Amino acid sequence: xxxxxxxxxxxxxxxxxxxxxxxxxxxxxxxxxxxxxxxxxxxxxxxxxxxxxxxxxxxxxxxxxxxxxxxxxxxxxxxxxxxxxxxxxxxxxxxxxxxxxxxxxxxxxxxxxxxxxxxxxxxxxxxxxxxxxxxxxxxxxxxxxxxxxxxxxxxxxxxxxxxxxxxxxxxxxxxxxxxxxxxxxxxxxxxxxxxxxxxxxxxxxxxxxxxxxxxxxxxxxxxxxxxxxxxxxxxxxxxxxxxxxxxxxxxxxxxxxxxxxxxxxxxxxxxxxxxxxxxxxxxxxxxxxxxxxxxxxxxxxxxxxxxxxxxxxxxxxxxxxxxxxxxxxxxxxxxxxxxxxxxxxxxxxxxxxxxxxxxxxxxxxxxxxxxxxxxxxxxxxxxxxxxxxxxxxxxxxxxxxxxxxxxxxxxxxxxxxxxxxxxxxxxxxxxxxxxxxxxxxxxxxxxxxxxxxxxxxxxxxxxxxxxx
Amino acid sequence: xxxxxxxxxxxxxxxxxxxxxxxxxxxxxxxxxxxxxxxxxxxxxxxxxxxxxxxxxxxxxxxxxxxxxxxxxxxxxxxxxxxxxxxxxxxxxxxxxxxxxxxxxxxxxxxxxxxxxxxxxxxxxxxxxxxxxxxxxxxxxxxxxxxxxxxxxxxxxxxxxxxxxxxxxxxxxxxxxxxxxxxxxxxxxxxxxxxxxxxxxxxxxxxxxxxxxxxxxxxxxxxxxxxxxxxxxxxxxxxxxxxxxxxxxxxxxxxxxxxxxxxxxxxxxxxxxxxxxxxxxxxxxxxxxxxxxxxxxxxxxxxxxxxxxxxxxxxxxxxxxxxxxxxxxxxxxxxxxxxxxxxxxxxxxxxxxxxxxxxxxxxxxxxxxxxxxxxxxxxxxxxxxxxxxxxxxxxxxxxxxxxxxxxxxxxxxxxxxxxxxxxxxxxxxxxxxxxxxxxxxxxxxxxxxxxxxxxxxxxxxxxxxxxx
Numbered sequence: 001x002x003x004x005x006x007x008x009x010x011x012x013x014x015x016x017x018x019x020x021x022x023x024x025x026x027x028x029x030x031x032x033x034x035x036x037x038x039x040x041x042x043x044x045x046x047x048x049x050x051x052x053x054x055x056x057x058x059x060x061x062x063x064x065x066x067x068x069x070x071x072x073x074x075x076x077x078x079x080x081x082x083x084x085x086x087x088x089x090x091x092x093x094x095x096x097x098x099x100x101x102x103x104x105x106x107x108x109x110x111x112x113x114x115x116x117x118x119x120x121x122x123x124x125x126x127x128x129x130x131x132x133x134x135x136x137x138x139x140x141x142x143x144x145x146x147x148x149x150x151x152x153x154x155x156x157x158x159x160x161x162x163x164x165x166x167x168x169x170x171x172x173x174x175x176x177x178x179x180x181x182x183x184x185x186x187x188x189x190x191x192x193x194x195x196x197x198x199x200x201x202x203x204x205x206x207x208x209x210x211x212x213x214x215x216x217x218x219x220x221x222x223x224x225x226x227x228x229x230x231x232x233x234x235x236x237x238x239x240x241x242x243x244x245x246x247x248x249x250x251x252x253x254x255x256x257x258x259x260x261x262x263x264x265x266x267x268x269x270x271x272x273x274x275x276x277x278x279x280x281x282x283x284x285x286x287x288x289x290x291x292x293x294x295x296x297x298x299x300x301x302x303x304x305x306x307x308x309x310x311x312x313x314x315x316x317x318x319x320x321x322x323x324x325x326x327x328x329x330x331x332x333x334x335x336x337x338x339x340x341x342x343x344x345x346x347x348x349x350x351x352x353x354x355x356x357x358x359x360x361x362x363x364x365x366x367x368x369x370x371x372x373x374x375x376x377x378x379x380x381x382x383x384x385x386x387x388x389x390x391x392x393x394x395x396x397x398x399x400x401x402x403x404x405x406x407x408x409x410x411x412x413x414x415x416x417x418x419x420x421x422x423x424x425x426x427x428x429x430x431x432x433x434x435x436x437x438x439x440x441x442x443x444x445x446x447x448x449x450x451x452x453x454x455x456x457x458x459x460x461x462x463x464x465x466x467x468x
Numbered sequence: 469x470x471x472x473x474x475x476x477x478x479x480x481x482x483x484x485x486x487x488x489x490x491x492x493x494x495x496x497x498x499x500x501x502x503x504x505x506x507x508x509x510x511x512x513x514x515x516x517x518x519x520x521x522x523x524x525x526x527x528x529x530x531x532x533x534x535x536x537x538x539x540x541x542x543x544x545x546x547x548x549x550x551x552x553x554x555x556x557x558x559x560x561x562x563x564x565x566x567x568x569x570x571x572x573x574x575x576x577x578x579x580x581x582x583x584x585x586x587x588x589x590x591x592x593x594x595x596x597x598x599x600x601x602x603x604x605x606x607x608x609x610x611x612x613x614x615x616x617x618x619x620x621x622x623x624x625x626x627x628x629x630x631x632x633x634x635x636x637x638x639x640x641x642x643x644x645x646x647x648x649x650x651x652x653x654x655x656x657x658x659x660x661x662x663x664x665x666x667x668x669x670x671x672x673x674x675x676x677x678x679x680x681x682x683x684x685x686x687x688x689x690x691x692x693x694x695x696x697x698x699x700x701x702x703x704x705x706x707x708x709x710x711x712x713x714x715x716x717x718x719x720x721x722x723x724x725x726x727x728x729x730x731x732x733x734x735x736x737x738x739x740x741x742x743x744x745x746x747x748x749x750x751x752x753x754x755x756x757x758x759x760x761x762x763x764x765x766x767x768x769x770x771x772x773x774x775x776x777x778x779x780x781x782x783x784x785x786x787x788x789x790x791x792x793x794x795x796x797x798x799x800x801x802x803x804x805x806x807x808x809x810x811x812x813x814x815x816x817x818x819x820x821x822x823x824x825x826x827x828x829x830x831x832x833x834x835x836x837x838x839x840x841x842x843x844x845x846x847x848x849x850x851x852x853x854x855x856x857x858x859x860x861x862x863x864x865x866x867x868x869x870x871x872x873x874x875x876x877x878x879x880x881x882x883x884x885x886x887x888x889x890x891x892x893x894x895x896x897x898x899x900x901x902x903x904x905x906x907x908x909x910x911x912x913x914x915x916x917x918x919x920x921x922x923x924x925x926x927x928x929x930x931x932x933x934x935x936x
Binding site: 106110151152154163165166175179181185186187188189190191192195198199207218221222245248250251289347349378382418420424427435439443465466 | 598
């Protein structure tokens with residue numbers, strides 16, 4: 001790719017007007033830096049369209065001139081998927097002005113939104129109609145639904161409600177030649193031809209730019225049972241999950257695993273405290289929605305009988321419930337306060353969680369005996385964040401130099417167990433070069449062919465998902 | 469397409485052995501006739517591979533020689549999607565020997581099966597592991613999972629569990645050049661690149677041949693509340709659905725609407741009886757899973773207060789429950805006994821169900837005042853089967869001559885209300901020629917391009933889904 005000409009940039013600016021175009025480096029700084037600041041970009045232009053029509057016209061200019069476009073919504077991704085390259089050749093298209101909640105339909109249990117709508121605003125709009133939009137993740141105050149859909153975001157409630165893909169009924173997408181595909185359907189069932197929607201969801205802006213969506217809503221749970229449980233081992237947690245699903249009639253909406261070291265970090269750096277008197281090698285935070293009173297007690301009794309749990313506490317108030325969730329939510333921050341942290345986002349079949357943790361931990365400790373392995377997260381989905389904190393007293397920079405080596409270990413075990421090296425964060429730039437290694441030739445070829453079909457000029461988010 | 473040569477057929481027969489190849493017209497009759505006998509085929513060969521490897525080798529020969537292949541599993545489809553053309557050019561590949569349940573994993577809540585596994589056998593294998601595979605439809609004793617996935621089958625429990633697409637974690641597919649894509653993953657979350665699985669699901673065998681799948685299992689509900697409710701109107705049923713979702717905490721697993729005329733047919737032709745003393749213009753059959761005792765009573769009280777229901781009965785035994793379901797399940801048969809029936813399978817946003825029924829009924833009666841309109845089915849999903857029975861005393865053949873005209877009316881109203889003309893049955897041959905009319909040019913082009921990408925020689929199930 002070459003740098004877009006002055007004329008190309010002027011044409012794009014003319015679409016949105018000067019006030020919605022940023023060309024000054026200082027003013028565009030926040031669009032150029034990714035969340036973890038691993039992939040800072042340089043761009044000649046940030047363009048902020050206010051409508052699908054404007055997105056369409058900008059992309060048509062890009063198509064016409066062979067200009068690379070990087071779509072960005074909330075810019076909270078963790079794999080460098082939404083910032084430009086550093087060579088100044090790529091125009092950044094921000095969807096942050098397209099924030100409208102277009103319609104909430106309580107009867108249809110749907111909400112229609114523009115791609116730049118902030119996740120939390122969608123949740124709140126649903127709540128005002130006495131409905132639930134269940135997608136829930138740490139960045140919800142900043143991330144935008146276009147990015148959530150483009151990355152098939154996961155989060156805390158996938159166990160019950162699925163990932164972003166499962167929550168979407170219809171999409172509007174601007175294609176690489178600037179044409180608009182209006183697939184904004186509210187239908188629960190539609191078998192008229194190929195499933196185009198799911199091609200764009202999870203494609204990280206490389207096949208088309210999502211501009212609006214129809215999302216599913218659900219009844220709002222009237223009551224939760226939230227419990228913090230001490231379990232002896234990851235395998236006990238896996239068995240507890242099966243019991244929980246079964247005895248709750250599949251009403252578990254969250255099932256998070258965490259080791260003692262996560263609580264050590266939390267207690268050291270925050271006001272959060274272990275709600276149990278017991279100290280345990282592992283804990284589960286689980287939440288049941290709309291279950292008959294006493295459901296968790298029955299689950300716990302069955303678990304104790306099978307020696308799968310040693311202690312548990314149920315939140316008796318919304319404040320207690322929130323305190324339990326705070327422990328979980330503080331984890332990324334507390335890890336930052338313990339120095340360098342090498343991040344992982346793997347999944348395996350749920351039945352292999354224990355084997356995964358054992359082998360990955362052993363592998364990391366064989367490599368670096370003083371490293372601190374924190375394997376925690378959405379165990380109910382087979383998804384763990386395997387974050388490795390630096391040894392106490394180590395030098396952060398030096399430790400982070402081991403990123404590739406340690407990641408090779410944590411990824412290697414996931415692949416050996418038929419797992420995934422990106423459960424919910426996507427490939428972005430961080431993992432794109434691993435695609436050839438993790439995919440069979442036939443699968444890799446299908447993906448490359450899809451990219452060529454939907455973006456023959458290679459102008460949509462180049463260098464993301466697939467290797468260049 | 470030209471007829472395959474003797475040599476091509478011999479090569480295919482050699483893959484499976486003589487005993488698994490049928491060339492005699494009488495012996496292949498059951499593979500040639502579709503369920504409604506609208507699209508009988510003629511073929512030089514029915515080939516019955518016993519493994520994915522054999523499917524792969526047959527398709528490679530087809531690719532090599534430009535021979536058309538029609539995949540067929542249970543052959544219970546209603547749109548002519550799984551039979552060959554009548555010109556003797558297409559080889560039928562039956563998956564009926566590939567019936568294995570490969571693995572049931574109660575911990576992972578997954579079941580891995582070959583494409584020819586009969587749906588009911590999958591349900592039973594799940595049940596033996598104390599798990600539920602929720603896909604449930606009239607043909608379950610005969611249909612096979614490969615066809616269920618290829619057509620994204622719906623059925624009775626979509627409301628709670630989704631369509632076949634939503635129940636699938638992983639796929640194995642033989643591509644049009646004979647290569648095998650092994651995507652048999654058991655992962656709940658995997659964001660490594662584009663979603664290939666959903667391209668094949670619902671593509672009716674035109675983009676690849678599904679040979680195996682990993683499916684999701686669920687906890688088996690321990691108890692059901694099944695109720696038969698008299699409602700004054702379709703709009704009352706829509707409002708009752710919202711109340712039911714809300715007050716049951718989303719535990720409604722079925723919500724079927726039916727008009728009085730459906731019960732008239734049933735009572736006339738079967739031993740089934742209306743379980744209510746009340747005669748009502750409309751009825752709802754709904755089922756709640758694992759709800760606290762008295763949940764349906766609370767729903768009914770709220771409904772009566774809002775004049776949304778006039779009477780209801782809850783099944784007090786499994787026999788009573790089955791009797792209620794029998795009424796629903798007898799409908800296709802009883803319609804057959806009333807003469808010609810012109811079938812529809814539409815969906816609209818749930819909030820537009822009442823408007824749909826009113827306008828479609830009026831449209832049909834304006835066209836043919838003595839026609840009998842039966843709009844019934846999966847209302848919880850916005851999906852109705854709008855079947856039009858012939859006027860009493862009419863001549864069946866003559867009546868069926870109105871198929872296109874009446875379908876144009878029932879489809880037209882669905883399209884006007886942003887609905888679908890094929891909610892769950894697919895396009896097959898019956899509806900392929902409507903694709904251009906119902907899709908925007910950009911959507912049609914994307915579908916045609918996908919077909920060209922995945923099947924450049926056009927050998928996979930030609931003449932289905934898209935116009936020739």
